[in-house]
Amino acid sequence: MSGWLVGLDAVLSPDAILMIVLGVGTGIVVGALPGLTATMAVALLLPVTFTLDPLPGMMLLVGVYGGTLYAGSIPAILLRAPGTPSAAATVIDGYPMTRQGKAGQALSISLVASVVGGLTGTVLLALFAPQLAGVALTFGPPEYFMVSVLALAVIASISAGKLSKGLVSGFLGVAIGLVGMDPIEGFPRFTFGTTELSAGIPFIAVLIGLFGVSEALTQIAGNRRRRGAERPPVGSFSLGRGWLRRLGPATGGSSLMGFLIGLLPGTGGDVASYFAYNETRRWSRKGSFGKGEPAGVASAESANSASTSGSMAPTLVLGIPGDSVTAILIGAITVHGLQPGPQLFEGAPDLVYGTMIGLVLMNLAMLPIGLLGIRLWPRLTAAPTTVLWPTVVLLSLVGAFALRLNLVDVAIALAAGALGFVLTRGGYPLAPMVIGLILGPMAESNLRLSLIISGGSLDWLARPIPIAVMAVIVAAIVLTKLSTRRAMATPAGTAAEETPKDRD
Amino acid sequence: MTAERRSDLGIAGATLALAAAIAATALTFPAGQQDGDPGAALLPLLLAAVLAVLGATRVLAPLVVRSAPPPPEADGGPEEEPGPVLPVLGMLAVGAVSVWAMSWVGFVLGAALLLVGGALLSGERRWSRIALLAVLVPPVVYALFMWAFELRLPTGPLEAVLL
Amino acid sequence: MHVRGPALAASFVLLAAACGPAADGGGTGPGGPIEIIVPYAAGGGTDQTARQLAAAAEDTCGVSTVVSNQEGAGGAIGFRTAADAPPDGSTVGVVSVELAMLAHQGVTDVTPDDVSGLLQYNFDPSALTVSSDGPYSSVDEVIGAARDGDGVIVGTSGAGSVWEFAAEGMAAEEGVEMTYAPFEGAAPAITAVLGGQVDAVTVSGAEVLPQVESGELTSLAVMGEERLDILPEAPTLREEGIDWVLGTWRGLALPEGTPQETVDELESCFSEAARSEQFTDFMDTGGFGVEYRGAQEFDTFMAEEFAAFGGDGGGDDG
Numbered sequence: 001m002s003g004w005l006v007g008l009d010a011v012l013s014p015d016a017i018l019m020i021v022l023g024v025g026t027g028i029v030v031g032a033l034p035g036l037t038a039t040m041a042v043a044l045l046l047p048v049t050f051t052l053d054p055l056p057g058m059m060l061l062v063g064v065y066g067g068t069l070y071a072g073s074i075p076a077i078l079l080r081a082p083g084t085p086s087a088a089a090t091v092i093d094g095y096p097m098t099r100q101g102k103a104g105q106a107l108s109i110s111l112v113a114s115v116v117g118g119l120t121g122t123v124l125l126a127l128f129a130p131q132l133a134g135v136a137l138t139f140g141p142p143e144y145f146m147v148s149v150l151a152l153a154v155i156a157s158i159s160a161g162k163l164s165k166g167l168v169s170g171f172l173g174v175a176i177g178l179v180g181m182d183p184i185e186g187f188p189r190f191t192f193g194t195t196e197l198s199a200g201i202p203f204i205a206v207l208i209g210l211f212g213v214s215e216a217l218t219q220i221a222g223n224r225r226r227r228g229a230e231r232p233p234v235g236s237f238s239l240g241r242g243w244l245r246r247l248g249p250a251t252g253g254s255s256l257m258g259f260l261i262g263l264l265p266g267t268g269g270d271v272a273s274y275f276a277y278n279e280t281r282r283w284s285r286k287g288s289f290g291k292g293e294p295a296g297v298a299s300a301e302s303a304n305s306a307s308t309s310g311s312m313a314p315t316l317v318l319g320i321p322g323d324s325v326t327a328i329l330i331g332a333i334t335v336h337g338l339q340p341g342p343q344l345f346e347g348a349p350d351l352v353y354g355t356m357i358g359l360v361l362m363n364l365a366m367l368p369i370g371l372l373g374i375r376l377w378p379r380l381t382a383a384p385t386t387v388l389w390p391t392v393v394l395l396s397l398v399g400a401f402a403l404r405l406n407l408v409d410v411a412i413a414l415a416a417g418a419l420g421f422v423l424t425r426g427g428y429p430l431a432p433m434v435i436g437l438i439l440g441p442m443a444e445s446n447l448r449l450s451l452i453i454s455g456g457s458l459d460w461l462a463r464p465i466p467i468a469v470m471a472v473i474v475a476a477i478v479l480t481k482l483s484t485r486r487a488m489a490t491p492a493g494t495a496a497e498e499t500p501k502d503r504d
Numbered sequence: 505m506t507a508e509r510r511s512d513l514g515i516a517g518a519t520l521a522l523a524a525a526i527a528a529t530a531l532t533f534p535a536g537q538q539d540g541d542p543g544a545a546l547l548p549l550l551l552a553a554v555l556a557v558l559g560a561t562r563v564l565a566p567l568v569v570r571s572a573p574p575p576p577e578a579d580g581g582p583e584e585e586p587g588p589v590l591p592v593l594g595m596l597a598v599g600a601v602s603v604w605a606m607s608w609v610g611f612v613l614g615a616a617l618l619l620v621g622g623a624l625l626s627g628e629r630r631w632s633r634i635a636l637l638a639v640l641v642p643p644v645v646y647a648l649f650m651w652a653f654e655l656r657l658p659t660g661p662l663e664a665v666l667l
Numbered sequence: 668m669h670v671r672g673p674a675l676a677a678s679f680v681l682l683a684a685a686c687g688p689a690a691d692g693g694g695t696g697p698g699g700p701i702e703i704i705v706p707y708a709a710g711g712g713t714d715q716t717a718r719q720l721a722a723a724a725e726d727t728c729g730v731s732t733v734v735s736n737q738e739g740a741g742g743a744i745g746f747r748t749a750a751d752a753p754p755d756g757s758t759v760g761v762v763s764v765e766l767a768m769l770a771h772q773g774v775t776d777v778t779p780d781d782v783s784g785l786l787q788y789n790f791d792p793s794a795l796t797v798s799s800d801g802p803y804s805s806v807d808e809v810i811g812a813a814r815d816g817d818g819v820i821v822g823t824s825g826a827g828s829v830w831e832f833a834a835e836g837m838a839a840e841e842g843v844e845m846t847y848a849p850f851e852g853a854a855p856a857i858t859a860v861l862g863g864q865v866d867a868v869t870v871s872g873a874e875v876l877p878q879v880e881s882g883e884l885t886s887l888a889v890m891g892e893e894r895l896d897i898l899p900e901a902p903t904l905r906e907e908g909i910d911w912v913l914g915t916w917r918g919l920a921l922p923e924g925t926p927q928e929t930v931d932e933l934e935s936c937f938s939e940a941a942r943s944e945q946f947t948d949f950m951d952t953g954g955f956g957v958e959y960r961g962a963q964e965f966d967t968f969m970a971e972e973f974a975a976f977g978g979d980g981g982g983d984d985g
Binding site for chain 1: 737773774846851863
């Protein structure tokens, strides 16, 4: 209990509160811009946190994360261009609502559902994270190895519909992670004799390139073909009559599903929102899903918000990234000399409990800040892109440089941008690459540590947790595969039906 | 052949080449020194094998599996047919040149070059807008990083005057 | 005109305003600002100590200081930048024990010979620490178990790290074999000894202090010349009959070839800063061990350390 008081005390400082508000505000602006992902926003702001204390820095990034995830729905609803990957499922019902002149209502639903999903997820995180932390002390190299394999296996399920492409992307990420001194003996691998690469390719420079630069390149390439869409009226911003009864069950159920999926390392808001959307649709048996059903928007948005809290659990408790954003949050923690994991609960309770309380405040702050902007978005999303994307390239490169004040990192970001562009163009998802880049080294060092500690025997595989984790891996592959197949199949059908009409 | 398929084939080919290069290099790595350690070459060799299989799968994919209808864009990527590649190569070149130039003309001028080039490549033709962009954004970013974030960006003659 | 680029920039400006109070430096003092190069990431132990020292030196040296983090290659990038800077006193590099180790590991060719020592401000010895519930309650028992071939597993903070060197050197001194498990940093190694995954760790005393105070871990010995104030119960290895001293150290250095009068001038004002109450208070609260050496002495010390890490038995000159 004292941890909570320490956390509350820490988070109620003016610095932390200010950072929450600034983070949410910045996140909403960034997330509302199509193509600027939560990952990119957090990666770009990471250098800023180096000069802040750990908790205010964490609050800034968490605020940006939450704000971005919510705001990704804004262009998804208004322009059919999800601002973030997590908002992809929001498009299915959100954009038809806009075409029907109900954009205002869709925006309001998305805001309220995001807040409710975020709060539900945070309560679940607060209830279960300390328990997970107790278990985590029993996690040694064998357990971490199995968990990292579990997370790598999830690449398969987030690549639904393009399995081999997702795997290629993931293993290319592992290949990038090979560069540098090997984790056990310090033997330099693939460094081409350079000093710069001996500590490996800095993954934040790769992230900035893969997401920021490559999206800008894609947009610049496609810019001349884009036409201004004609605009139906925005309509009323009220939630509509009987909203609690109509949207409540979908929002509650989707929040729970979103949290549980977020818990699995490697699955984030995008899978969560598809999953929850599909389950909601199955339970409701209404025919209006895919044709502007408000519950569809509520479901997708509450699920991706709740998954934010879910993915914080493995991050805080095990030091294992729940998704690419929390991977950067780990970087933000370690840069302060703190190691995420069970140690953090004892070493920095203000940070752990403060972060959880901060998540609640962040969601509460999102409501008024979101309402301030909600009438502005329909006007703002019509601005020129010829100015925007070059600015994004500039900020990405500055972000990569600021990381270590090293021009090599800028070159890496540019190269990663080119790689991301080619992969996107070939239909390869980028998220698996990030997962592979982070988890490849983790899997290797823990496998080799396990073998060294056991003197080369494989007895450690028979410990209870590795066996349990192996069972979870099998279950996760089967379940997420089944569910994403269902989730992907149906929206794909509806999207295809909508397409001809939308293009007119 | 669509643009996507061409990129796909290119990526598959590069993956196969990468697999070969990784395997060839990893064979020269020393064995593990402690009991039980499989050594530095284990992961690279496994990875090379996996990449080789995956690369081959992508090359052969359309021949073996009847192509399924494309799934919706789960990655938030572009929905329209991709644009020409030339502006992208141009943007990469402009980015590289302007960053390289920054080390002697300073950040503000280099960034202005990048923004002007980027705007032109995006198809912007209104010079008033380009000028506004090039004059306003670089000093703001520079000031922000220098003073707010305390991170030193490359400084040239112009920044020396501004300071 | 409200375009989106400026909208994004506007939110950054807002952030800048918020960070306003933290934004100082950049003004030019009498001698021009001194750039202090930290070879590790912002926020780490080296960075924290260097920033505190830089702040204290602004008063004593009467110039503004700018800290820039040039991390990478285990510190080699930052060491190289500092060594190659113009030798006029405008650039000061933070150096650490890794400067004496990296060249031997083939990471870089930069050595203590490329810099001219200014002062040393920190020394933290390794502490041999075990789980309080575990089988070992003295250094002798650990060494004895290793001698009997019981496979003592020592967790370290990484391949080629100073703490791995500390464990290997102790074992070599006693002629026993141990198994070294390099984790990614000190914290996972400490977690592993807490969870019983490894038998002991050799990270610094300050790093295990919270767990030692809570009674979960016990430090059997420290590898310093003297006992640590923060771990008064733990004897030195020498008291236990093992002639082995090893720890990490931090200090400041100038590029080789800096004029002697500049070195003298900076040594006097930086050492005043290093002895200021502001700085020593910070070192105490942060658990960093204070050990001071002047320019001449530090130069000699770095050369000895470099030679020691190159040889087989080295490092025992503390």
